[in-house]
Structures are given as C-alpha cells and as structure tokens.
Amino acid sequence: MSYKLATLGGDGTGPEVMREGLRVLHAVSSVIGVDWSIDDIPCGGQYYLEHGDRDWPEGAEARCDAADLILLGAVGWPSPTGSGPVLMKDG
Numbered sequence: 001m002s003y004k005l006a007t008l009g010g011d012g013t014g015p016e017v018m019r020e021g022l023r024v025l026h027a028v029s030s031v032i033g034v035d036w037s038i039d040d041i042p043c044g045g046q047y048y049l050e051h052g053d054r055d056w057p058e059g060a061e062a063r064c065d066a067a068d069l070i071l072l073g074a075v076g077w078p079s080p081t082g083s084g085p086v087l088m089k090d091g
Helices: 014-032 044-051 060-066
Strands: 002-010 035-040 069-074
Touching (some): 002 014, 002 044, 002 060, 014 035, 014 069
Parallel strands (some): 002 069
C-alpha cells in the first residue's frame, strides 16, 4: 500500500522533530508493508526569513490537499536576535 505524505517541518525544533518522526515512520513502514511518497513543503518563520514572503510556496495548499496525510513539525520561531517572535511586515 502506498500513501502520499506532506511534511511541514516548520522552524525552531520542527525540522529536527520531523527528521526523527520520519525515521520512525520509515522503520514502521518496512514492518507493516506501507510505502510513502514524501513531499516536503517549506513553511513557517524560517521560510518567511529566507523569502520575505508570508505566503507559502506557490501550490503548497494544493500539495497538502493531494496528500493522504500531513505531518506538521513546529511553527513559530523567535527572531534571529532572540528578541521575540518573527512578525509579518504589516504586524
């Protein structure tokens, strides 16, 4: 059996948590005979800092809609200076 999995690692500890979650998923998958097609979608404060855009990558919502399962790591990264959360340009 095969499933489509969308991963939203996010930021902060999210990518680390996602990596470990996927390790567990792969280990279990081989035992129960399930295959995963994984679509990693960048999001969160890290994406905003890298691209200056509060919207997700074009087509991200459709990619999530097409998935059988969505895994979310964590979203909500403090600013790089540690002074507080990253806010959008319009507040």
